[in-house]
Amino acid sequence: MPGFMPGIHVFFLGQDVDGRDKPGHDGARTAGVAMTYIAKPKFQHPGLPKNDLGYTHRDYEGKVSTLCAGCGHDSITASIIEACYELSIEPHRVAKISGIGCSSKTPDYFLGNSHGFNSVHGRMPSVLTGANLANRDLIYLGVSGDGDSASIGFGQFAHSIRRGVNMTYIVENNGVYGLTKGQFSATADRGSKSKKGVMNNDNAIDLVAIALQLGASFAARSFSGDKTQLVPLIAAAIQHKGAAFIDVISPCVAFNNHAGSTKSFDYVREHNDAVNRLDVITGRDPITVDYAPGTVQEVEQHDGTKLALRKIDADYDAHDRVAAMSFLQRHAAKGQIVTGLLYVDPEAEDLHAHLDTVDTPLNQLDEKALCPGSAALDKFNASLR
Numbered sequence: 001m002p003g004f005m006p007g008i009h010v011f012f013l014g015q016d017v018d019g020r021d022k023p024g025h026d027g028a029r030t031a032g033v034a035m036t037y038i039a040k041p042k043f044q045h046p047g048l049p050k051n052d053l054g055y056t057h058r059d060y061e062g063k064v065s066t067l068c069a070g071c072g073h074d075s076i077t078a079s080i081i082e083a084c085y086e087l088s089i090e091p092h093r094v095a096k097i098s099g100i101g102c103s104s105k106t107p108d109y110f111l112g113n114s115h116g117f118n119s120v121h122g123r124m125p126s127v128l129t130g131a132n133l134a135n136r137d138l139i140y141l142g143v144s145g146d147g148d149s150a151s152i153g154f155g156q157f158a159h160s161i162r163r164g165v166n167m168t169y170i171v172e173n174n175g176v177y178g179l180t181k182g183q184f185s186a187t188a189d190r191g192s193k194s195k196k197g198v199m200n201n202d203n204a205i206d207l208v209a210i211a212l213q214l215g216a217s218f219a220a221r222s223f224s225g226d227k228t229q230l231v232p233l234i235a236a237a238i239q240h241k242g243a244a245f246i247d248v249i250s251p252c253v254a255f256n257n258h259a260g261s262t263k264s265f266d267y268v269r270e271h272n273d274a275v276n277r278l279d280v281i282t283g284r285d286p287i288t289v290d291y292a293p294g295t296v297q298e299v300e301q302h303d304g305t306k307l308a309l310r311k312i313d314a315d316y317d318a319h320d321r322v323a324a325m326s327f328l329q330r331h332a333a334k335g336q337i338v339t340g341l342l343y344v345d346p347e348a349e350d351l352h353a354h355l356d357t358v359d360t361p362l363n364q365l366d367e368k369a370l371c372p373g374s375a376a377l378d379k380f381n382a383s384l385r
């Protein structure tokens with residue numbers, strides 16, 4: 001749509017530029033009211049800090065967000081940008097895939113130079129699985145919402161986790177369908193209240209508990225308002241080879257940030273029980289942080305990356321899947337939100353290992369490799385007899 005001024009574009013509330021619904025904040029309800037968004041200037045200050053690749057933070061950003069001011073999802077976007085900057089990831093090696101929802105719009109706001117696929121509501125996991133099978137060389141970042149993953153896409157979520165797809169799967173969990181104006185989602189706690197005072201009587205789905213039960217080899221929970229905790233969790237998940245799942249409580253300021261909600265900023269701050277803190281140490285850097293003896297546990301991953309896990313709860317063991325599940329449930333019963341790296345299996349195998357696929361990405365196999373001739377076919381058939 002043509003802009004009124006260079007760099008300033010105009011679109012109409014009620015519909016996004018792609019024709020989809022706008023976020024459900026009150027101001028966005030009136031269709032036909034013009035508003036503007038500002039394209040980011042391309043200029044970068046020459047003094048901006050650079051990472052090992054010579055990229056600045058700006059190189060990991062995307063378009064200007066059109067979400068409500070104060071939305072938790074925007075803080076998660078900032079954490080993803082920070083994690084990718086710190087890991088010196090080449091943006092063209094990332095594929096970011098999402099479903100539908102305010103949360104699923106966010107890949108537009110980070111990694112503007114990466115591959116992206118905004119799929120259908122709840123279908124991010126199968127699109128990501130297919131892309132991963134076709135090209136194992138990319139870094140897969142799945143971004144979804146609690147409605148996207150715990151309702152319509154619950155089965156999709158389950159199968160991508162149980163198959164061990166090598167991905168970082170982030171759910172931006174606000175307990176409501178933000179985009180469609182604040183209905184309870186399946187992660188809303190029983191007994192919590194909607195903005196209009198209606199009580200939720202259904203039991204909540206705890207996506208971390210389900211991911212653990214389904215065999216996720218990396219499972220974490222965090223809070224959009226705790227960047228110090230979230231950035232290293234995202235960085236570690238990206239480097240983990242297997243299904244890495246992070247549930248990020250991300251308050252919806254338009255529909256779920258009131259008294260009576262268990263996903264509001266105030267509630268999460270008051271009930272956040274962090275079991276550990278993580279530092280990601282790339283192969284090059286030695287551990288230089290001065291920890292008290294016994295409080296740090298070193299976890300070495302496949303690629304040589306080390307995770308330094310600082311224990312806050314001395315009894316918590318992030319290598320014990322069954323204990324993690326029971327710990328989560330005991331604390332949830334007391335209304336506490338357990339955050340941190342809840343489980344990691346550094347020896348995890350991914351779907352490609354399960355299927356014994358070749359190292360070369362399938363989309364790069366040439367005709368000779370795909371059609372090796374009748375002699376090879378005869379040999380293969382003979383092996384099955």
Ligand SMILES: Cc1ncc(C[n+]2csc(CCOP(=O)(O)OP(=O)(O)O)c2C)c(N)n1
Binds near residue numbers: 145146148176
């Ligand atoms: C097949 C289908 N059903 C329903 C919808 C309507 N719809 C759009 S987004 C959404 C829920 C979004 O909730 P969530 O995934 O939690 O994202 P949020 O907006 O809260 O970040 C629904 C029901 C749709 N787009 N497609």
Ligand code: SF4
Binds near residue numbers: 178255
């Ligand atoms: S999730 Fe809520 S606060 Fe965030 S953009 Fe959507 S409606 Fe607005």
Ligand SMILES: [Mg+2]
Binds near residue numbers: 147174176185
């Ligand atoms: Mg939601």
